[in-house]
Amino acid sequence: PDAFTSMSFAFSAQTTANQTQDVIDGKLDKRKKGTFGPPPGKKMLVFIDDLNMPFKEEYGAQPPIEILRQMFILTPFGFGWYDRKGWEFRQLVEMHILAAMCPPGAGKNDITDRYSRHFNLVFVTPFDEDSLARIFTTVVNKFLGGMSRDVAGNAAAAVSATLEVYSIVLKDMLPTPAKSHYTFNMRDVSKVFQGICQCTRESLPKVDDLCKVWMHECERVFKDRLTTKQDMNWFFGLTKRQMDKHFKKAYDQTVKLEPIIFADFVDPKSTSYMEVQDHEKLTAKVNECLDDYNSVSKISMNLVLFSSFIQHICRVIRVLKLPLGNALLVGVGGSGRKSTTTLATYVSQMELFQIEMSKGYGMNEWHEDMKRVLMKSGCTNTNMVFLFSDTQIAKEAFLEEVSSILNTGEVPNLYANEDKLEITEKCGKGANEAGRNGPAEIFAWYVEQCRKNLHIVICMSPIGSAFRNRLRAFPSLVNCCTIDWFHEWPPEALQAVAYQFLSRDKELEFEEAITKKVVKLCVEFQVTVQDLTARFISEAKRYFYVTPSSYLELINSFITTLKQQRQIVQKAKWRYDTGLEKINDAKEQVASLQVELNEMEPVLEKAAQETGAMREKVEAEQAGALEKKTVVEEEEGKANIQ
Numbered sequence: 080p081d082a083f084t085s086m087s088f089a090f091s092a093q094t095t096a097n098q099t100q101d102v103i104d105g106k107l108d109k110r111k112k113g114t115f116g117p118p119p120g121k122k123m124l125v126f127i128d129d130l131n132m133p134f135k136e137e138y139g140a141q142p143p144i145e146i147l148r149q150m151f152i153l154t155p156f157g158f159g160w161y162d163r164k165g166w167e168f169r170q171l172v173e174m175h176i177l178a179a180m181c182p183p184g185a186g187k188n189d190i191t192d193r194y195s196r197h198f199n200l201v202f203v204t205p206f207d208e209d210s211l212a213r214i215f216t217t218v219v220n221k222f223l224g225g226m227s228r229d230v231a232g233n234a235a236a237a238v239s240a241t242l243e244v245y246s247i248v249l250k251d252m253l254p255t256p257a258k259s260h261y262t263f264n265m266r267d268v269s270k271v272f273q274g275i276c277q278c279t280r281e282s283l284p285k286v287d288d289l290c291k292v293w294m295h296e297c298e299r300v301f302k303d304r305l306t307t308k309q310d311m312n313w314f315f316g317l318t319k320r321q322m323d324k325h326f327k328k329a330y331d332q333t334v335k336l337e338p339i340i341f342a343d344f345v346d347p348k349s350t351s352y353m354e355v356q357d358h359e360k361l362t363a364k365v366n367e368c369l370d371d372y373n374s375v376s377k378i379s380m381n382l383v384l385f386s387s388f389i390q391h392i393c394r395v396i397r398v399l400k401l402p403l404g405n406a407l408l409v410g411v412g413g414s415g416r417k418s419t420t421t422l423a424t425y426v427s428q429m430e431l432f433q434i435e436m437s438k439g440y441g442m443n444e445w446h447e448d449m450k451r452v453l454m455k456s457g458c459t460n461t462n463m464v465f466l467f468s469d470t471q472i473a474k475e476a477f478l479e480e481v482s483s484i485l486n487t488g489e490v491p492n493l494y495a496n497e498d499k500l501e502i503t504e505k506c507g508k509g510a511n512e513a514g515r516n517g518p519a520e521i522f523a524w525y526v527e528q529c530r531k532n533l534h535i536v537i538c539m540s541p542i543g544s545a546f547r548n549r550l551r552a553f554p555s556l557v558n559c560c561t562i563d564w565f566h567e568w569p570p571e572a573l574q575a576v577a578y579q580f581l582s583r584d585k586e587l588e589f590e591e592a593i594t595k596k597v598v599k600l601c602v603e604f605q606v607t608v609q610d611l612t613a614r615f616i617s618e619a620k621r622y623f624y625v626t627p628s629s630y631l632e633l634i635n636s637f638i639t640t641l642k643q644q645r646q647i648v649q650k651a652k653w654r655y656d657t658g659l660e661k662i663n664d665a666k667e668q669v670a671s672l673q674v675e676l677n678e679m680e681p682v683l684e685k686a687a688q689e690t691g692a693m694r695e696k697v698e699a700e701q702a703g704a705l706e707k708k709t710v711v712e713e714e715e716g717k718a719n720i721q
Contacts, residue, residue, distance in 0.1 A: 084117045084519060089128040089486040092552030093479045096142035100160060102491040104169070113156070116172040118519065123174045128486065129554060130180040131188045144194050147176070151197040208246075211265075212238055215272060222276045229286050233326060237293050240325035241271050247317060248301055258306055259547045260409075260557055270561065271296045273401060277343075282353040287333045290326050291354055294318050295339045299394060304409075304562035306541075342393050343400065344368075344426055352400075358386070365389050365422070372425045382418055383579045385572040391415065391563060395423035395536065398561045399464060405485060405535045407556055409546070410565025413628030416538040420466050429462040429534070430455075436471055445477055449490055450498060457529040458505040468538040469545070478553060481535065485559040488530035535560075542624060567609060568627055570602055577601040580634045586642065601637070605630045 086106045090099075103125065107115040117123035133141045149160045150171055157170040178198065183189040206214075212235075219234040245268050254261040274296035275289075283289050302314045319330040340355040345364050355361045365384055373379040382388070391408075398404040408416040424431045432452045434445070456463040472478055480490045494502065503521050510516070510524040537556065539546050541564075550556055568576070577598040581587060589597070605625065612623045 082121060083124050084121050085124045085126065087126040087128070087487055088483065088491060089555065090130060090132040090143060091479055091482055091554075092132050092134050093475055094133050094143045096146040097163070098491065099143040099146050100163070103171075105492040107171070110172065113168060114170045114172060115159075116174060121173070125174060125176050127176065127178045128180075129187075130178040131183060131190050132180075132552075132554070133188070134552075135188055141188065141190070144190055148191075148194045148197070150174070150176070206265075208242060211242055211268075215242070215268070219272055219275070223283075223289075226280055226283050227285070230283050230289050233286055233289055236325040237275065237289065238272075240293065240321045241268055241297065243325070244297055244301065244317060244321055248314070251313075252305075252310065256547060259550050260304055260562060262557055263301070264558070266558060267300050270300045270401075274299060274397070277352040277397075277400065279351045279353075281349065281351045282341075286326065287328065288354065290322055290328050290333050291339050292341060293326075294322060294334075295341050295354075298339070299397060300561065303394060304564055306564055306566075308566075338390065340390065340393055342396065344396065361393075362386075362389060365392060365426075368426050369422060372422060380418055380421065382415075382422070383572075383576045385568075385575040387566075387569055387572055388415055388419070391419045391565065392423050392426070394561075394563050395419055396427050398536075398563075399423060399427045399429060399534050403530060403559075405560045406537070407560035407562045408536060408538045408565065409541050409562060410538075411540055411542060411624055411626040411628075413626050413631065414565040414568075415627070416565060417466065417468065420464065420536045420538070424464040424466075427462075427464075429464050431464050431466060433466045434471055436473070440473060442474065442476060445474075445480075446490075446493060449480065449484075449493060453484075453489070453493070453529050453533065454498075454502065454505075456532040457525045458502060460509075460528065461532060463533050465533060465535045466538070467535065469540060469549075475552075478549060481537070482553040482555045484529075484533070485535060485555040488526045488533075542622075567625075568605075568630070570606060573602045573605055573630060574598055576630070577634055580631075580638070584638060587638065597637070601630070601634060604633060 086103075088102050104115070106123070108118055110116050110119070127147075130144070131141075133143045135141055146160065150158055152158070154168070156168040157172070159169045159171040161167065162169050176198075180190070181187050215238045216235055219238055220231070223231040223234045245263065249263050252258075252261050252263070271293075275292055278292055283292065297318055298314075302311055305311050305314060322328055322330055322333070336356065336358070340358070340361065341352055342355055342361065343350050343352045345355055345361050346353075362384060369380065369382060369384065395406055395408070398406045406420075408420065410416050421431060432455075434440075434448045437444075452463055452465055455461050467477075467481060480493075483490055499518070499522065502525050503518050506521050506525045506528070509528075510521040513524055515521055515524045537560065539549070578594065581589060581594050581597060608625050608629075612625055615621060615623050
């Protein structure tokens with residue numbers, strides 16, 4: 080440490096020459112005009128991982144490697160390259176390059192001889208089984224030494240069983256275009272033992288418990304990334320055979336409750352990572368956590384907690400509790416990846432962070448968000464979970480920088496000088512207590528805190544070629560993350576979801592028997608279409624995806640259509656009832672008038688008789704009047720003559 084300072088970063092398929100130059104220049108101090116290097120009196124060791132990852136350009140060159148090659152070419156000005164702003168030559172001194180790469184193939188390119196000739200090449204051959212067994216046995220023996228004698232005596236069995244599972248999976252589970260993430264390495268073996276080492280003496284009282292936690296951790300590391308039921312059943316049979324072979328324990332006699340679930344949050348009296356003996360108690364605990372989350376969160380989650388969903392929650396919690404634990408959740412839209420992460424973060428008592436996408440969201444906004452989450456996790460020692468979805472990848476540069484955080488814990492050249500001063504001020508005390516002094520050492524301590532406190536959960540969809548291309552372009556998505564594949568919802572999950580949706584809506588007013596029949600039909604629809612999609616793929620070679628969102632849409636469409644039809648029927652019934660009411664009112668009015676008419680009939684008859692008599696009298700008087708009129712007219716005529 081007194082003689083060397085170091086920096087490390089990893090290449091990806093999207094790395095450019097400008098990014099490479101900026102990363103190295105950002106770590107160097109100015110010695111004198113035009114000369115840059117590490118602090119005086121020290122030499123800098125630059126470690127570059129995945130050296131052969133960058134894509135080749137049109138003419139076959141790899142620009143990031145070509146810019147690095149310039150560092151080895153002696154010019155009249157010394158070793159170095161030109162500054163892109165002022166076009167002045169930057170002489171680089173006291174620097175050594177250490178690089179690592181995988182053999183060419185599977186998305187990794189070969190590098191030019193003009194570059195490799197500057198290196199001393201060291202080929203690292205795979206360890207033989209005896210060496211691996213010795214390494215891991217030493218580690219596991221040290222951990223299990225605090226357990227009971229029977230458990231400690233089976234450390235070698237656990238190591239040999241894990242290594243044999245790894246070698247068989249490595250040989251038989253080969254990557255294909257549809258299963259591009261079937262790539263396994265020694266990190267997966269170490270993750271198994273890392274999970275086992277989360278247990279305590281309370282967790283592993285007997286050998287049977289060691290067998291169960293071994294099988295559980297193997298399933299979490301290897302089985303959770305498998306995509307088909309056939310592969311999962313094959314792996315389940317493999318672990319049962321290895322348990323019988325190495326531990327001398329039969330699966331049926333050892334495992335009394337399926338599936339095996341280990342968690343540390345179910346028992347309020349203990350925080351030990353132990354087997355869940357009662358799955359109903361686990362469901363009740365997760366429901367309680369969900370209610371607590373909804374009571375304090377601005378946005379509540381109305382979730383249906385079926386068995387497979389709870390298992391995914393436990394898997395994410397397990398990853399978040401591990402050192403440098405990051406997760407890659409793969410599933411179609413609506414499968415519950417974000418809800419799982421949100422609830423798991425709350426149960427783990429961590430703080431969730433998500434970027435908020437908008438129309439003008441670009442690199443500047445992205446960098447501000449990255450600074451915010453990194454400085455909060457590194458400066459304030461806050462356990463953070465960064466939830467990042469493939470729908471938020473507006474630019475592939477976003478994923479490039481997430482990959483950099485997974486590899487090294489920082490984004491190159493993210494911080495301005497004032498940001499570095501703020502980091503030095505906030506982290507100085509903690510770094511000094513850890514024996515770190517000076518701005519460079521304090522910043523290195525800050526990066527370590529970021530890696531320790533920040534857990535990244537990436538949600539991706541396997542639909543299309545984007546998932547496969549991104550895994551090939553960014554190996555850290557597989558190497559640095561624990562993969563959890565979200566499969567189709569099982570029938571019991573479909574049934575639980577439909578039942579809750581139908582029973583929760585009080586407007587439906589279904590009887591229990593009717594609700595169960597409707598739920599059965601919804602499940603049958605979904606399962607039938609899933610079977611048809613498999614047939615469609617095999618016969619027509621075309622993909623048709625039936626997602627959980629489709630199932631929820633089916634239920635919501637049924638409820639909406641039922642309400643609409645009920646409204647139509649209700650409106651027609653109302654009109655019919657209104658018409659009947661009007662008819663009944665008219666009928667009653669007619670009957671009332673008929674009664675009045677019957678009562679008035681004698682009066683009318685008497686009035687008619689009186690009217691008849693009156694008429695006769697009037698007619699008689701009229702006749703007399705006519706006679707008098709005639710007489711008067713005659714007299715008038717006579718008078719006129721006279």
